Amino acid sequence: MTPMIKQSSIEHFLDELASRNATPGGGSAAALMGAMGAALLSMVCNLTIGKAKYRDVEDELSAVLARTEQLRRELTQMIEEDVESFGAVMRAYAMPRQTQAESMLRTQAIQNALREAIQVPLRCCHVCREIIDLSAVVAQKGNSNLVSDAGVAALAAHAALRSGALNVMINLKAVSDRQFVASQVAELGELLSQASAATEACDQSVRKAMR
Amino acid sequence: MTPMIKQSSIEHFLDELASRNATPGGGSAAALMGAMGAALLSMVCNLTIGKAKYRDVEDELSAVLARTEQLRRELTQMIEEDVESFGAVMRAYAMPRQTQAESMLRTQAIQNALREAIQVPLRCCHVCREIIDLSAVVAQKGNSNLVSDAGVAALAAHAALRSGALNVMINLKAVSDRQFVASQVAELGELLSQASAATEACDQSVRKAMR
Numbered sequence: 001m002t003p004m005i006k007q008s009s010i011e012h013f014l015d016e017l018a019s020r021n022a023t024p025g026g027g028s029a030a031a032l033m034g035a036m037g038a039a040l041l042s043m044v045c046n047l048t049i050g051k052a053k054y055r056d057v058e059d060e061l062s063a064v065l066a067r068t069e070q071l072r073r074e075l076t077q078m079i080e081e082d083v084e085s086f087g088a089v090m091r092a093y094a095m096p097r098q099t100q101a102e103s104m105l106r107t108q109a110i111q112n113a114l115r116e117a118i119q120v121p122l123r124c125c126h127v128c129r130e131i132i133d134l135s136a137v138v139a140q141k142g143n144s145n146l147v148s149d150a151g152v153a154a155l156a157a158h159a160a161l162r163s164g165a166l167n168v169m170i171n172l173k174a175v176s177d178r179q180f181v182a183s184q185v186a187e188l189g190e191l192l193s194q195a196s197a198a199t200e201a202c203d204q205s206v207r208k209a210m211r
Numbered sequence: 212m213t214p215m216i217k218q219s220s221i222e223h224f225l226d227e228l229a230s231r232n233a234t235p236g237g238g239s240a241a242a243l244m245g246a247m248g249a250a251l252l253s254m255v256c257n258l259t260i261g262k263a264k265y266r267d268v269e270d271e272l273s274a275v276l277a278r279t280e281q282l283r284r285e286l287t288q289m290i291e292e293d294v295e296s297f298g299a300v301m302r303a304y305a306m307p308r309q310t311q312a313e314s315m316l317r318t319q320a321i322q323n324a325l326r327e328a329i330q331v332p333l334r335c336c337h338v339c340r341e342i343i344d345l346s347a348v349v350a351q352k353g354n355s356n357l358v359s360d361a362g363v364a365a366l367a368a369h370a371a372l373r374s375g376a377l378n379v380m381i382n383l384k385a386v387s388d389r390q391f392v393a394s395q396v397a398e399l400g401e402l403l404s405q406a407s408a409a410t411e412a413c414d415q416s417v418r419k420a421m422r
Binding site for chain 1 (some may be wrong): 359
């Protein structure tokens with residue numbers, strides 16, 4: 001069994017990312033950016049809950065914390081899942097294609113693997129969309145000494161979302177079902193435009209709080 | 212001696228980021244985002260150099276690779292440096308202030324530590340500005356199968372730059388030298404607006420290449 005990426009050191013992960021192996025790549029980097037965003041929101045919640053000044057928002061931020069920890073676990077898992085789904089695509093491309101029957105089986109396997117491989121970055125996008133919204137709540141209601149950390153969380157989640165979208169799109173390039181491609185592109189477009197607006201609104205409120 | 216963060220596992224780093232300790236925080240997360248951007252550019256260069264199809268750009272991308280590896284090392288170092296400089300600010304705030312002399316010494320120490328603490332995220336911003344420019348080169352000239360990774364590199368570096376800027380600004384909030392603050396804010400504003408334009412241009416070219 002391959003050791004889990006999450007158990008490797010940061011230095012080793014960066015070396016692997018930089019190496020001439022195609023995995024881990026941008027999909028895993030996106031998931032880790034998102035996980036850092038979730039973790040930073042958890043930190044701000046942890047440093048707000050229990051303080052007298054913030055008693056009014058304690059219940060709300062406790063609920064946010066439970067959610068950010070859940071999303072962090074999901075994104076940490078996606079660091080590995082992206083590598084696995086890329087491996088499945090590569091295995092499909094490596095299938096024999098000497099006869100017409102083999103060629104058809106291979107084409108079908110590639111198409112299935114590509115559709116599967118799209119699922120991980122697409123889930124990364126949806127999870128990061130939620131992290132951006134939670135960043136705005138934490139920036140507004142959390143410990144004001146840490147408002148920049150809530151701001152970093154939104155920026156990290158937004159970069160992760162946009163990165164996930166690039167990973168969906170590069171896989172869609174080889175998908176032959178045009179209707180499926182069109183529906184995915186439309187879904188992504190909606191997600192990207194909502195996320196941009198939400199991130200800039202959060203960033204504005206963070207900067208205002210630091211003036 | 213405290214163990215180096217870069218030697219801790221990704222899972223442990225995320226746990227520490229999420230914990231009720233103020234460090235590591237957004238500054239370290241920003242440096243790691245930037246380091247991932249540099250690492251992804253190194254990967255694309257590594258998977259371009261030596262391929263017959265890309266012989267014309269081999270020398271140029273070899274030079275880019277040397278540079279992205281250097282910037283990756285600097286950013287990896289900043290993951291630690293951000294924690295250290297925050298520690299120095301905290302130690303200054305913890306100085307005694309029972310007499311007027313103590314109070315004056317403490318104020319001076321806080322101001323010095325804040326100015327020092329700004330240097331790490333400010334360097335992160337400048338280094339990430341360079342990574343964004345290198346992303347555009349790699350997206351244009353590197354292995355086209357990996358163009359999405361060059362795109363992720365630009366997005367990661369841009370998020371790191373914006374995050375670094377938030378960390379500079381939250382420290383500037385407590386700096387009393389208004390002239391120094393104004394000059395830093397102006398420098399950041401210039402950097403942020405150049406970086407936004409360069410990132411969006413790179414993103415457009417990446418998306419175009421994937422159509």
